[in-house]
Amino acid sequence: MKVTGIIEKGKDGRYSIICDAEIGDFCLGGFGDTVEAAKSDFESVIKEAQDDYTKTRGGLPKRYQTVTVDYKYDLEAFFDCFDWINISKFAKAAGINESKMRQYKVGKAFAGEKTRERIQIAVKRMGAELSSASL
Numbered sequence: 001m002k003v004t005g006i007i008e009k010g011k012d013g014r015y016s017i018i019c020d021a022e023i024g025d026f027c028l029g030g031f032g033d034t035v036e037a038a039k040s041d042f043e044s045v046i047k048e049a050q051d052d053y054t055k056t057r058g059g060l061p062k063r064y065q066t067v068t069v070d071y072k073y074d075l076e077a078f079f080d081c082f083d084w085i086n087i088s089k090f091a092k093a094a095g096i097n098e099s100k101m102r103q104y105k106v107g108k109a110f111a112g113e114k115t116r117e118r119i120q121i122a123v124k125r126m127g128a129e130l131s132s133a134s135l
Helices: 035-057 075-081 087-094 098-106 113-132
Strands: 002-009 015-023 026-032 068-073
Touching: 002 026, 002 035, 002 075, 015 035, 026 035, 035 068, 035 075, 068 075, 075 098, 075 113, 087 098, 087 113
Parallel strands: 002 068
Antiparallel strands: 002 015, 015 026
16 A cells, blocks of 8 residues: 655644545544654554554455555744755745745745746756766
């Protein structure tokens, strides 16, 4: 089973993972003070849901035995998780105003669809450049 977990940073500074998938009667989601803590909680919920399904229904269907998570981030959570990214240089590489990018980073402004696409393209391009580098 492949699910998408959307990582968001809340106004309280905590992280949540929202997912529309279910295992049996369990809705999947997670919370934590950090992205890693939220991911750990999310994975614990998946395991708990699998165990509950097995216990209450006498077995776990094949589709629930392996759960693969594709994590997606809101911009604030992304830049918090990857805080080593220099926001000024990233904005320049993505062709986005530095001031506006800082507002996206802290959640004071929200990027529209076209801007999110530009950011996504820049992230993918930088990832490809990093993965092709050798030392």
